[in-house]
Amino acid sequence: MGLVAEFEIDCEALPLVEIARAASDATLRLDLQFNHGKRPLFLVTVTGGSQTAIEDALSDAYDVADWTVIGAAGDTRRYQARPALSFEAQLGDSLDDLAGLETLATADAIIERIEVVPDGWRQTGWFADRDAFTQFSSFWQRNAGFRLLRLTRDGESEPPGEGLTDRQHEALRIAYELGYFDIPRRASLEAVAAELGITASSVSERLRRAQTQLIQETVATTWPPLPD
Known part of the structure; x- marks a missing residue:
C-alpha cells in the first residue's frame, strides 16, 4: 500500500519563495504546468494578502520572467507566470546534487500540493512505497x-487538523480557551497575542492559515472555482 506524506522543504532558492516572503500574510499554492516545453509554467493561486503586494513581488521576482492574471474569486486570485530560470540554474548554487534532483523526477511519486512559504515549500505527495518516500x-x-x-x-x-502545524494548533487552542471564537466574543486578538507572546498581526495570520487548512480538510476538496 502506498504512503501519503506532508512535509516541509527548507530551501530559500526554490521558485517563488521570494514572493512568499514579500507577502507573508497571503497563502500561495503553486502548480507546475509541464506541457509547456522544458520549463514548466507556474500556476500560482493566492488567497488573502494584498493584491498590490503580490503583483509587485511577481514583477520584482528574479525567477519570474513575466506573469498574467487569469482569474479571481473573492479574495482568491490566480496567476500564470513564466519562469526566468530552469530548475538547474535556480537551484545550482544551493544544491550539491543536481543529478539527484533529476532522478527525483522519475520517482514513483506524485506531488499533489505545493504551498510556497517564506523559507521553502510545504508539500503533500503520494508515494508508491517506503523506498520511494525514502x-x-x-x-x-x-x-x-x-x-x-x-x-x-x-x-x-485521519482526523481533521492533522495538517496543522504545532503553532497553528496552539493558536487555535488558546484562542478557543480564551473565548475568541465565542458569540459574543469574550477575548480580543490582542489578548490572544499576549497569551502567546507574539504580535496581534502574527496571531491573525496564524489563525487565518489554520482556519484555511481546516476548511481544505473538511469542506473544500479543491480551491474555489474561478471563472473562465
Whole structure:
C-alpha cells in the first residue's frame, strides 16, 4: 500500500519563495504546468494578502520572467507566470546534487500540493512505497532541510487538523480557551497575542492559515472555482 506524506522543504532558492516572503500574510499554492516545453509554467493561486503586494513581488521576482492574471474569486486570485530560470540554474548554487534532483523526477511519486512559504515549500505527495518516500526525503535531508509533518498509508482515515502545524494548533487552542471564537466574543486578538507572546498581526495570520487548512480538510476538496 502506498504512503501519503506532508512535509516541509527548507530551501530559500526554490521558485517563488521570494514572493512568499514579500507577502507573508497571503497563502500561495503553486502548480507546475509541464506541457509547456522544458520549463514548466507556474500556476500560482493566492488567497488573502494584498493584491498590490503580490503583483509587485511577481514583477520584482528574479525567477519570474513575466506573469498574467487569469482569474479571481473573492479574495482568491490566480496567476500564470513564466519562469526566468530552469530548475538547474535556480537551484545550482544551493544544491550539491543536481543529478539527484533529476532522478527525483522519475520517482514513483506524485506531488499533489505545493504551498510556497517564506523559507521553502510545504508539500503533500503520494508515494508508491517506503523506498520511494525514502529516496525523496533523503535527497532533501542531504541537500537542504526536510521536516516530515504527517505520514499515513494510502486509504487510512485521519482526523481533521492533522495538517496543522504545532503553532497553528496552539493558536487555535488558546484562542478557543480564551473565548475568541465565542458569540459574543469574550477575548480580543490582542489578548490572544499576549497569551502567546507574539504580535496581534502574527496571531491573525496564524489563525487565518489554520482556519484555511481546516476548511481544505473538511469542506473544500479543491480551491474555489474561478471563472473562465
